[in-house]
Amino acid sequence: MSNDWQQLTDGVARGDVRSLARMITRVENRENGWKEAMKALYPRSGRARIFGITGSPGAGKSSLTNKIALLLVERGLQVGIIAVDPSSPFSGGALLGDRLRMRDIATTEGIFIRSMATRGTLGGLCQAARDVARILDASGKDIVLIETVGVGQDEVEVVKAADLVMVVLVPGQGDGIQALKAGVMEIADLFVVNKADRDGADEVVNDVLAMLEISSQADGKRPPVLKTSALSGDGVPEVVETLLGLQRDPADGTHLQGDRVREEILTLLEREILRVVRGAWGVNGALDEAVGEVLAGRQDPYSVAERMIAGVRNALEK
Amino acid sequence: MSNDWQQLTDGVARGDVRSLARMITRVENRENGWKEAMKALYPRSGRARIFGITGSPGAGKSSLTNKIALLLVERGLQVGIIAVDPSSPFSGGALLGDRLRMRDIATTEGIFIRSMATRGTLGGLCQAARDVARILDASGKDIVLIETVGVGQDEVEVVKAADLVMVVLVPGQGDGIQALKAGVMEIADLFVVNKADRDGADEVVNDVLAMLEISSQADGKRPPVLKTSALSGDGVPEVVETLLGLQRDPADGTHLQGDRVREEILTLLEREILRVVRGAWGVNGALDEAVGEVLAGRQDPYSVAERMIAGVRNALEK
Numbered sequence: 019m020s021n022d023w024q025q026l027t028d029g030v031a032r033g034d035v036r037s038l039a040r041m042i043t044r045v046e047n048r049e050n051g052w053k054e055a056m057k058a059l060y061p062r063s064g065r066a067r068i069f070g071i072t073g074s075p076g077a078g079k080s081s082l083t084n085k086i087a088l089l090l091v092e093r094g095l096q097v098g099i100i101a102v103d104p105s106s107p108f109s110g111g112a113l114l115g116d117r118l119r120m121r122d123i124a125t126t127e128g129i130f131i132r133s134m135a136t137r138g139t140l141g142g143l144c145q146a147a148r149d150v151a152r153i154l155d156a157s158g159k160d161i162v163l164i165e166t167v168g169v170g171q172d173e174v175e176v177v178k179a180a181d182l183v184m185v186v187l188v189p190g191q192g193d194g195i196q197a198l199k200a201g202v203m204e205i206a207d208l209f210v211v212n213k214a215d216r217d218g219a220d221e222v223v224n225d226v227l228a229m230l231e232i233s234s235q236a237d238g239k240r241p242p243v244l245k246t247s248a249l250s251g252d253g254v255p256e257v258v259e260t261l262l263g264l265q266r267d268p269a270d271g272t273h274l275q276g277d278r279v280r281e282e283i284l285t286l287l288e289r290e291i292l293r294v295v296r297g298a299w300g301v302n303g304a305l306d307e308a309v310g311e312v313l314a315g316r317q318d319p320y321s322v323a324e325r326m327i328a329g330v331r332n333a334l335e336k
Numbered sequence: 337m338s339n340d341w342q343q344l345t346d347g348v349a350r351g352d353v354r355s356l357a358r359m360i361t362r363v364e365n366r367e368n369g370w371k372e373a374m375k376a377l378y379p380r381s382g383r384a385r386i387f388g389i390t391g392s393p394g395a396g397k398s399s400l401t402n403k404i405a406l407l408l409v410e411r412g413l414q415v416g417i418i419a420v421d422p423s424s425p426f427s428g429g430a431l432l433g434d435r436l437r438m439r440d441i442a443t444t445e446g447i448f449i450r451s452m453a454t455r456g457t458l459g460g461l462c463q464a465a466r467d468v469a470r471i472l473d474a475s476g477k478d479i480v481l482i483e484t485v486g487v488g489q490d491e492v493e494v495v496k497a498a499d500l501v502m503v504v505l506v507p508g509q510g511d512g513i514q515a516l517k518a519g520v521m522e523i524a525d526l527f528v529v530n531k532a533d534r535d536g537a538d539e540v541v542n543d544v545l546a547m548l549e550i551s552s553q554a555d556g557k558r559p560p561v562l563k564t565s566a567l568s569g570d571g572v573p574e575v576v577e578t579l580l581g582l583q584r585d586p587a588d589g590t591h592l593q594g595d596r597v598r599e600e601i602l603t604l605l606e607r608e609i610l611r612v613v614r615g616a617w618g619v620n621g622a623l624d625e626a627v628g629e630v631l632a633g634r635q636d637p638y639s640v641a642e643r644m645i646a647g648v649r650n651a652l653e654k
Contacts, residue, residue: 053638057638060636147481276627279627283640286638290641290642292609305598309594310594312414319600320604326605
């Protein structure tokens with residue numbers, strides 16, 4: 019490992035905030051040596067608990083995340099927050115709002131907050147979240163909160179990097195629950211109905227309970243459903259208590275952990291191969307030529323891709 | 337090509353509806369011989385125009401799509417609709433509603449409608465949409481409408497299979513525009529504010545115009561912004577007129593078409609490689625062993641993935 023990476027990983031291991039921020043950036047960008055640095059840090063990780071927080075847009079996830087973080091710090095725990103943001107130029111306003119809101123909490127001792135764009139992350143979003151959570155873990159954070167904006171499939175993927183997932187809903191979103199992206203309800207270990215002072219909060223709770231009834235598991239276990247008001251803070255202590263108390267069955271736990279490790283290995287492998295594939299054809303013009311052939315009607319994309327498999331083999335051999 | 341595939345592609349070429357439905361299913365499932373069948377059909381495709389329709393959940397995209405399809409049929413055009421649905425068990429109700437609504441239109445002569453799940457599509461969702469659109473195209477459809485539910489990143493990817501993209505908005509969704517998933521606004525060739533009889537429709541139009549102003553392109557071209565009421569049908573003829581009239585700059589067109597072909601070749605290639613990768617380790621137990629090593633703390637996932645690259649090479653050589 020090069021000197022500068024060594025300094026960064028040493029810094030992270032000491033819990034130095036600047037090293038933490040710089041290492042995250044460099045790993046996200048897949049700068050040369052990132053993998054060796056992650057390997058070096060790996061044995062220091064595995065101690066933190068990682069909670070995913072997702073739900074409908076406008077459900078108040080950020081406020082809730084902040085309140086949860088503050089309560090965790092009050093208990094003497096070190097907290098890392100990964101806020102997964104959309105990165106459209108059109109959402110600049112919302113982003114700025116989030117950033118300002120974040121500033122309040124970012125200056126709190128014991129909390130490190132990091133935002134991550136949903137696009138352009140070289141390692142893939144879920145792997146990026148895993149890497150960042152692992153760096154935070156290695157730096158001594160006790161709890162890492164991964165908060166997502168929106169409920170796209172991306173976000174669902176991201177929270178798969180977490181040990182436990184909390185899904186936040188709000189009253190008054192009409193078909194709110196039904197509009198929830200496929201896969202979100204299924205991965206919840208805890209449901210929170212936020213803005214519970216609004217009309218219709220109990221209906222949402224009942225809707226969730228009804229849905230859990232339909233999909234009830236063989237063992238009869240069901241995720242708890244809690245009500246909060248992130249603004250007033252009502253109900254948030256109960257959420258923290260529940261989160262900290264949530265333990266998977268040891269058997270389930272090992273099984274799930276195995277699945278997560280399997281998924282991570284495959285993701286790392288796939289990303290590496292895709293990098294090689296895209297890289298190999300970006301430079302030698304073979305892809306441009308193939309595109310020209312298809313545009314001219316002399317080839318179809320299926321045949322071209324098939325022939326290129328041979329090229330992948332060669333690229334991997336280098 | 338095997339006999340049964342031959343029969344299917346012949347049937348599709350004749351516009352036979354049963355062949356169409358069966359071929360789509362078999363290609364989606366990547367059944368043996370799918371690629372040869374697509375190659376055989378490829379020269380028959382390239383005539384249809386493919387429109388993507390996306391936007392906020394609850395924006396009335398399905399009703400609008402149906403109305404557009406009916407107007408196209410009135411003009412003597414053959415229409416294919418690909419409805420990209422979420423596939424959560426929790427959204428069974430919404431799905432059923434969609435299906436019922438679809439039934440009205442599915443019995444209309446000249447319209448073929450097909451719904452596609454957002455999960456579990458073996459070829460990747462965007463490639464699946466491309467394949468299905470191509471089959472519809474080869475069967476003689478003049479227009480293919482790809483309608484998405486929701487605005488996740490998946491959906492954004494899907495509409496990239498289209499020649500032109502229409503983004504549907506509605507009044508009264510609060511931060512509706514800002515909540516639109518990253519990347520949706522940027523790909524719009526046409527904006528439609530639906531449910532325009534509701535309060536606030538003009539505000540939404542103005543918001544869109546203001547955003548387009550900010551992001552105006554060098555050449556000063558901007559996508560049109562129209563108002564509709566899919567329920568009453570007001571404004572829908574204008575949308576159809578505009579869609580049919582929308583032509584990209586020939587220079588732009590070739591450039592974009594090249595990008596799309598490039599993307600498709602890379603996707604096909606990547607999917608094939610991923611299939612090989614996942615397949616190779618699913619069977620020989622090497623992955624399970626690696627997972628065990630990581631769980632036992634003897635290995636880290638980064639090192640394991642690195643070593644496996646060699647295995648990929650071997651798998652590709654078979």
